Amino acid sequence: MDLASRVARLDAKVGDALEAVLRRHHVRRLAGLGWSEALTATAGTGWWAPGVPVRPGNRVDVLIDGAAALPAMEEAVRGAREYVHIAGWHSSPDFQLSRGPGSIALRDLLAEVAEHVPVRLLLWAGPPLPAFEPTRRMARAARDGFTQGSRVQCALDRRERTLHCHHEKTVVVDGRVAFVGGIDLTALQGDRHDEDRHPPKHPLGWHDVAVRLEGPAVADVARHFVQRWNEVTSDHVAEPGSEQDPQPQRQPAATIGPQHAGDVEVQVLRTVPERIYTFAPRGEFSILAAYLRALRAAERFIYLENQFLWSPEVVDILCERLASPPRDEFRVLLLLPARPNNGADTTRGQLGRLLEADGGSHRLLATTISAHDGGTSAPVYVHAKVGIVDDRWLTVGSANLNEHSLFNDTEMNVLTCDPDLARRTRLRLWAEHTERPVEAIDGDPHTVIDAVWRPIAEEQARRRRDGLPPTHRLRLLEHVSRRADRLQGPLRGLLVDG
Numbered sequence: 001m002d003l004a005s006r007v008a009r010l011d012a013k014v015g016d017a018l019e020a021v022l023r024r025h026h027v028r029r030l031a032g033l034g035w036s037e038a039l040t041a042t043a044g045t046g047w048w049a050p051g052v053p054v055r056p057g058n059r060v061d062v063l064i065d066g067a068a069a070l071p072a073m074e075e076a077v078r079g080a081r082e083y084v085h086i087a088g089w090h091s092s093p094d095f096q097l098s099r100g101p102g103s104i105a106l107r108d109l110l111a112e113v114a115e116h117v118p119v120r121l122l123l124w125a126g127p128p129l130p131a132f133e134p135t136r137r138m139a140r141a142a143r144d145g146f147t148q149g150s151r152v153q154c155a156l157d158r159r160e161r162t163l164h165c166h167h168e169k170t171v172v173v174d175g176r177v178a179f180v181g182g183i184d185l186t187a188l189q190g191d192r193h194d195e196d197r198h199p200p201k202h203p204l205g206w207h208d209v210a211v212r213l214e215g216p217a218v219a220d221v222a223r224h225f226v227q228r229w230n231e232v233t234s235d236h237v238a239e240p241g242s243e244q245d246p247q248p249q250r251q252p253a254a255t256i257g258p259q260h261a262g263d264v265e266v267q268v269l270r271t272v273p274e275r276i277y278t279f280a281p282r283g284e285f286s287i288l289a290a291y292l293r294a295l296r297a298a299e300r301f302i303y304l305e306n307q308f309l310w311s312p313e314v315v316d317i318l319c320e321r322l323a324s325p326p327r328d329e330f331r332v333l334l335l336l337p338a339r340p341n342n343g344a345d346t347t348r349g350q351l352g353r354l355l356e357a358d359g360g361s362h363r364l365l366a367t368t369i370s371a372h373d374g375g376t377s378a379p380v381y382v383h384a385k386v387g388i389v390d391d392r393w394l395t396v397g398s399a400n401l402n403e404h405s406l407f408n409d410t411e412m413n414v415l416t417c418d419p420d421l422a423r424r425t426r427l428r429l430w431a432e433h434t435e436r437p438v439e440a441i442d443g444d445p446h447t448v449i450d451a452v453w454r455p456i457a458e459e460q461a462r463r464r465r466d467g468l469p470p471t472h473r474l475r476l477l478e479h480v481s482r483r484a485d486r487l488q489g490p491l492r493g494l495l496v497d498g
Helices: 003-033 066-078 106-114 136-147 217-233 286-297 312-323 344-358 403-408 419-434 445-465 484-497
Strands: 055-064 084-088 119-124 153-157 170-173 177-181 205-207 209-214 264-272 301-305 331-335 364-373 376-382 386-389 393-397 411-416 474-476
Touching: 003 312, 003 403, 055 066, 055 217, 055 419, 066 106, 066 170, 066 177, 066 209, 084 106, 084 217, 106 119, 106 136, 119 136, 119 217, 136 153, 153 217, 170 217, 177 217, 177 393, 177 411, 209 217, 209 393, 217 264, 217 411, 264 286, 264 403, 286 312, 286 386, 286 393, 286 403, 286 411, 301 419, 301 445, 312 331, 312 344, 331 445, 344 364, 364 445, 386 419, 393 419, 419 445, 445 474
Parallel strands: 084 119, 119 153, 205 376, 301 331, 331 364
Antiparallel strands: 055 209, 055 264, 084 170, 170 177, 177 209, 264 411, 301 386, 364 376, 364 474, 386 393, 393 411
């Protein structure tokens, strides 16, 4: 056996060992909190997440990319009659929700609205040490920028787990409309105001997704904000609606908040670590439960857009589905950033593991996107957090597929099992990424992946290897790093989980 083979074998053993430790840690931790079902929930018990109410009577609009989502948020905020509640990882006072003549900074917009209704802004306070942005100094400067000379209230939440953060991104207006997704109201690290065409931008383009909710599910989003706000500020803002039900069940909309607005059933899912807030002393891990249950239930295809993919629990299931597919046509399609702002090696290493499970059958396709315009090209950062399974399960939110989002940060996702909405969302996303009209990709998903996605991505990879300019935004994701390298992120999570 040559040196390279010995190194590879040792590398695999180290990776296996570290992942085994991490899995056992998560099993013990969730068992002690009464959340074991988040890890063990099986497909046979349904598609909904356990322990979270299913709200009927909603309207759900999926807003793809910032140029669509951000002006919709501005319109809702401008129309506020009772209150505006915004929660985020970071928000910048000078950020503009719309571009063009008459556009104003976020601080000015909120200040205008705060003259006639309460405006509350809840932001992460930043890491205790200035190891990464936004630093606590930046968070304080943002707070002051929003509040000085205005009636806007802004609180900084320091109740994070060590080396973790408050990562959810929500906007609630009057308890009648809510926005949930991955879009931060800031230009920090990249311009969120990107279009579906993704024209070349400098320094970085940005692909993201959010949903606009109307109906009874809005009360669940609103309640979560108020719960956090009251603990952080010691205020006593009234919580909307009634308490959550202990098991998934459909409740009459009139008993829980806003009136019916549509015909979509919705779950509002959270990650809330234990011992951070008194309203959830044992935490909540329903986003993890939802993902694992849906991935186990997949029969036809799994489509994931995400900033990171290094959760061993998620990758374990993907590997199982690839190694023992439910049918020959089963496919796993991934859209990930070419260079995540951290965790690059961990994602690449997990891709290596998935490729090994695929065994050359071409059931797995891992892709990314860039921007191009003739001879000009630029990166596009995939920041969206979208999961679609079998055109019957759809989730959009703030949670990445890593240990931070599934176990340790505060997060919020929206889940629906509406087949029509799931399919329409998939077709819109696939049309954007493949640069094809919806009609051209409206076929069996496995056929579209094999006949459209793969040829485009592979052709662009060949052009890149040959030193030729890209002719399409889609391309293969470069891989693979060492197996042990992929454990850097999970290992960091293990060390600070406690």
